[in-house]
Amino acid sequence: MVFKNLGLQEEILRAIEDLGFETPTPIQEQAITQILAGNADDIVGLAQTGTGKTAAFGLPLLQMINPADRATQGIVICPTRELCLQISNGLQDFSKYLPKINVVPVYGGASIEKQIKDIRRGAHIIVATPGRLIDLIKKNVVKLDTIKYAVLDEADEMFNMGFHDDIDEILSYAPEERKIWLFSATMSKEVEKIAKKYMNEPLEISVGHRNQSATNIDHNYFMVEGRNRYAALKRVIDFYPEIFGVIFCRTRRETQEVSESLAKDGYNAEALHGDLSQAQRDYVMRKFRERSVQLLVATDVAARGIDVNDVTHVINYNLPDDLESYTHRSGRTGRAGKSGVSIILVTPREVNRIKDLSRFIKKEINYTKVPSGHDICQNQLFSLVDRINNVEVKEDEVDKFLPSIYESLQELSKEELIQRFVSVEFNRFLDYYRGAEDINARERRGGSRDRNDRFGSRDGGRDRRGGREGSRDSRDGARSGERRGKRNFNGNSERFFMNLGEMDKINKGALVRIICDNTGINSASLGSIDLRREYSFFDVDKQVAGKVLTKLHGAQHQGRKIKVEIAQKRKRS
Known part of the structure; x- marks a missing residue:
């Protein structure tokens, strides 16, 4: 199946072609076909994060808008500023050859005066976070009595974040004949309540099983004592030299502590949490998207709506409090059909939750041992060799220095030269992990919860003074x-x-x-x-x-x- 066979108009197909898309994802194919065919007024679309839900509702929404009518005809409600901007940018890209259709994003943390001006110039589609949309409704800037389509994107996340009453209030302003398209990664009880309350015999479009994790993500867990959690995190990062990932923590304080400890230990990491100003969050996210930051340490709330390509790993420093949040966490990787890895650090007391989580996402979560010092050094060495093999040689710049370099190194054999060159960067890993202890924990029954999470220690098997763990x-x-x-x-x-x-x-x-x-x-x-x-x-x-x-x-x-x-x-x- 290709986009041309879905019934989309020529202007939209041209925009899709410019973006380089040819084949729709399963959720896009099913949703676009059903909506354009008019098979149901209300739609519930269930698909994992990163499967292209924006295009699934955005393309048919653009096609059904009447550009001659300046009134607002569609609203898209989403949980975060980041997702709001992502959706509005996507709709603007899709409507490249539909210049008469105006898409306006509105969200907190930005000038409400500018957003009011943009809406009054004409907004066929408003993409909004719940709080700011209610503010604009109460100011009589946004009037929902003309809307025909209401889209709830990442619905489960909105309800997890406490927006249930806001959604109720927003939909109370909409006419009864409006159509509701609800898209979500999981079908939580709150999502089911909204579907029953506001939707009329909705057509459910589900890719895979309900709440199932994406098939292209490998799920693994490491079992360590709480005091070795940070040491295990560092070993995981060192084991994957080319990692580009997101580390999820439970609290803002923990997020800040982990990111500061990683930075102190020489890792390229930044924190993203609710205590940061909007300008700081935008700055951190821009650096992460540009890959000038390798590791993003984030809370669940701050990371919702993050859509960054090519994230290789998601690391759960702690398990989330609810099962649905894990689906969204792991969905930061394995996007657009690419593969990814989700890693969980658990203590022996928490290991039973892994079984519940595995049943919920309908995928096996494999027990894996924390990498040993030998394994880490081996991976780092092979990665260094690969970089040397693939490095771009700028001959015009390098050649003028080579004669003196040849002269100073002429007494070394080829083998000695390679050995010393590799050791320049590799020695620090050998020194660091020499004699590193096994920090894998054994599953146990009973005992009290281990609260001794430490940050910034050299490794789990050593204390702050640099020696072994005492007498x-x-x-x-x-x-x-x-x-x-x-x-x-x-x-x-x-x-x-x-x-x-x-x-x-x-x-x-x-x-x-x-x-x-x-x-x-x-x-x-x-x-x-x-x-x-x-x-x-x-x-x-x-x-x-x-x-x-x-x-x-x-x-x-x-x-x-x-x-x-x-x-x-x-x-x-």
């Missing part, structure tokens, strides 16, 4: 900290208060390491540990209580001064 006693303590529980010393123990807790990103095992490393005591001298949000209590054998008090009180943990007191004294005070 044998402290490592044993880390392993047994979760099961220490009810050990007692026949009444001969002392209970201590410490000013470190879960908010300091430590777990019981980490607390054991802190105590043993700073005092030199054996982990067997530790009893029960009670970890709270802002502080903790722990029991020790009375024989070493004095050493704990003198050596641990006043010590430092990640720049914070440790305070230790005997718990009974603290209670009396």
Whole structure:
């Protein structure tokens, strides 16, 4: 099937040809055919992110607009500014040879006065974010009583972002005879509610199964302890030398911390989150689209609507809170028929969610081991060799320097020359990963959630001082900290208060390491540990209580001064 066989008018076909498109995607073929044939007033189109839904509704919408009527005839509602601009630019490209049709984008964060002027000059189609569209309706600038077509794009995302009431309000201004075309990557309960409430026996067009992930994306997960999450992220990035990807985090703070840590460790990364101004977000996105930024670290909200070609990898630094969000995350890669990879970092306690997620996207999510230092060095070496093989040689510029270079290197054999040339760039990976430990975690049952996510450490197997993870006693303590529980010393123990807790990103095992490393005591001298949000209590054998008090009180943990007191004294005070 080609676009010429779908019933599109000549002017639109010329624009499509100029853009280099010949064959429609499955969602485009089905939606355009059904809409132009008039087989249903209302349409529900379900397809994965990156399958060309803009053209699926945009091409027939342009063809059905009457350019002689200056009134607004169609609205396209979408969740974010980025997507709003993307859709409006797409419609303007498609209407290249339809100069009398005006498409106007309206969104928050930009001058409302300019948008009002653009609308009053005539807007056959308005592409809008919900909030700004409501503002313009209330100002009597936009009147929806003339619209014939209402498109809800990325509908599931809009409802996830809390726009349900806004959509209700917008559609209440539209005439009852308007047609609604709803396009979404997943069929959530909120989407079904809108379909039932506002649509009349809608025709469902579904590419693949409902909520299914794109078939050209490989899904993998790595299982690590929480304290090794950042180290695993770095290993994944180093394992793929040509990576161009998006790293998803849960919170704005985590996004900023991860991007700053990556930048500090020499990676080309930028953050994208809601605390940035619109100008800052535009600047970061422009750099990412131009590929002057290799890694975009983003929250779900900030990254919605991102449409950047050739993203090779999506890395889920944490699992999203809801299953639908994972579909949108992974959809940032594998766009326009290209292949992509989606990677998830999980702790042993989270691994059961992988099974639920796999059932939801109807694809296998494969367990993969975190790359070893040897594997990373091998990939980096072969990548360097490929770059040398394919580098463009500018002979006119280089030749004038070659005689002196030949003279200075003439004592080296061909093998020695290659060896030294490769080592110039490769040595840093060899030095960094020499002796790197295996940071893969084993699946376990029970135990408390590991909250010790650290940023900026050299690797998961090393502490901030650059050595191994403490003494044998402290490592044993880390392993047994979760099961220490009810050990007692026949009444001969002392209970201590410490000013470190879960908010300091430590777990019981980490607390054991802190105590043993700073005092030199054996982990067997530790009893029960009670970890709270802002502080903790722990029991020790009375024989070493004095050493704990003198050596641990006043010590430092990640720049914070440790305070230790005997718990009974603290209670009396």
